Amino acid sequence: MNTTTVIATKFSSLKLPHLDATLFSNAMRLVALPVAGILAFLLLWSVTAQNIDTSLGKFPGPAAVMEQFNALYDEHQRSREKERAFYERQEKRNAERVAKDPNYQPKIRAYTGKETFLDQIITSLITVMSGFLLAVAIAIPLGIAIGLSQALNNAINPIIQIFKPVSPLAWLPLVTMVVSALYTSPDPLVAKSFLNSLITVTLCCLWPMVINTAVGVAGIDKDLVNVSKVLRLPALRHVQKIVLPASVPMIFTGMRLSLGVAWMVLIAAEMLAQNPGLGKFVWDEFQNGSSDSLARIMAAVLVIGLIGFLLDRGMLALQKLVSWDKAAN
C-alpha cells in the first residue's frame, strides 16, 4: 500500500498526465483496491469480534488468530523435534543391543505422536486429490459416452439428477458401513478412514464433471463431426482426434467445479467421521473447548479457504497448459 502511494505521488510530480493516469489506475485496480478491501474486512472483523461473547471467551479477532498461527507452527516444530529425538533414541538403543548381541534383529517402531496442523493439511490434500482423481477416472469416460449417445443420456440422466444434489453427510454412514464390511484386509494398504473420506469425496464430486463433459461432447460443432464423417474416422480415432480435444474446455470447467465440491465435501466428511485431516482438526478443537479453540478454528477456516482458492488456481493453470483454448479464466 505504501509503495503504491509513493509511486503514485512520484509519477504525479513528473507532469506526465496520461502515463501517470494509466499507471495510477492500474496500481489502484491491481494492488490498492484489493488491499483496501482486505483491510476493511479485517477492521470489520476485529470490531465485530470484540462484541461477541461466547462461552469460550470473546470471538477471536485477527490478532488472536495470527497468534494461533504462530502457536500452531511452533507446535509443529516441537513435534518434529520430538519425532527426530524419538528416532535418534531408537537408533541408538538398537545399535547398543546389536553391539551386545550380533544376532539381535533391531525393531523399528514408527513415531506415534499427535498429528500437527500441518500434518492434517497434508492428509486432507492427499485425500482430496485421491478422491478427485478417482472421480476424474470415472466421470470423463462416462461423460463422453453420455455425450455421444442420446440413448445412454436418456438412460442415465435421471440417476445423475437424483444423486447430484445429495449431501456428503447422507452418503457418509453408508460408505462407512460398506467399507467396514468389504475392506477387511488384515494388513490394510490404506486406512479405512482414508477410504471413507475418499469414496465420499468421489461420490459427491463425480456429477459436475459427468454433466459438463457430456454437455461439451454433445455440443461439438456439427461441421467438425461432419469432417470426421467425411474422413471416415473410426470410432476410437473420432473420440481421440475430434471429441476429446473439442470438449477439453468444458471438461476443465467441470473439473474445476468438481474440485471445489471435493474440497468442501472433504472437510465435512472429516469432521463427521473423525477421519484425519483439517475437518478433524476443527472438530477436535471444538470438542477441546479451550480459550484458544475458537482462534484455532478460525485459523483453520482461513487455511481451508486459501487452499480451496489455490486448488482452483492450480486447475486453471493446468487448463491453460493443456488446453488449446487459451481464453479460459
Place this chain on the structure above:
Amino acid sequence: MSVLLDISHIDMEFPTPKGPFTALRDVDLKISQGEFVSLIGHSGCGKSTVLNVVAGLYQATRGGVILSGKEVTEPGPERAVVFQNHSLLPWLTAYENVELAVKQVFGKNKSKAEMREWIEHNLDLVHMSHAMHKRPDEISGGMKQRVGIARALAMQPQVLLMDEPFGALDALTRAHMQDSLMEIQAELNNTVIMITHDVDEAVLLSDRIVMMTNGPAATIGEILEVDLERPRHRLELADDPRYNQYRAKVLKFLHERHSKPDVPTKKSTPAKSDAVPAHAGADIKETVDNAA
C-alpha cells in the same frame, strides 16, 4: 465425356412435428469428369441439401446418387467437402489439419516422407506454405478457407463439394480465392460442385450453372451452359458481352421468375442472406438440432 456423378431423381423429406417437409423434389443432374458445376438459388431453396446428399451426410428419401458406378450410402473422402466456415480443427495447425486427412486416406499406401511431401504440396497449391505451422485462430478467414481447400484436395477426391466456400469472405479476398481456385482446377482438372449465392462467382467459375427453384419441394429450374474459354480473367470478362449475357440470364432467373413474393427484400446484400441457414429452411434446422 462420360458421366462421373449421377444425381438421379432425388427427393428429400425431413420429418417435422407437423408431418414430413419436402425439401427437394426430383432433382436430377449428371456431371462429367472435370466439370465445374455451380448450384445457385435463394436461401433455403435446398442447395445445401443437394450437396449433403451427394456428400452422403443425408440419405435421399427417394432416388439416389451414383459415383463412378457405385451408389453413395455414407460420407467418404472420395467426396471431400469444403465447408462454408472452413471447419478446421482449432487445436491443430494448418499442417496438422491436412495431415489428419492425409493419414486417414493414404496412411496405408504412402510412407511418412511421401505423406509429408503430399501435405506440403497441397498447402503450397493454395499458397499456404508460409503459414502451415500456424493454428486457425492465428490466420485470417481467407487463409483458413485456403487450408480447408487444401485439406479437401489432399484427399484426392473424385468430386470436390464446396458449400459456399467464399461466402464468409470479404469481396477482395473472395476474388483472390476465386482466381486461386480456377488455377488449381486448371492444373488438377477436378470435378467440382459448388454452392453459391454470388452470380458473378457462378459465371466466372462454372462450366454449367444449375439454377434451383424456391422450396419447399425445390428442384432444378434451369441449367445454363457457360461457354467461355479458359483461362478466364475477370477484368477482360467484365467487358465481354457474352459474360454479361450469362450474368443477366442468371439474375433474371433469380429475380424475376423465382423471387419469393413474400420476401421482397431478397435483392439485398448477399452477406445478409449468407447468415441464413441455407438448407431446408430455418425451422427444419431447428427441429433437427433439438432432436439431436
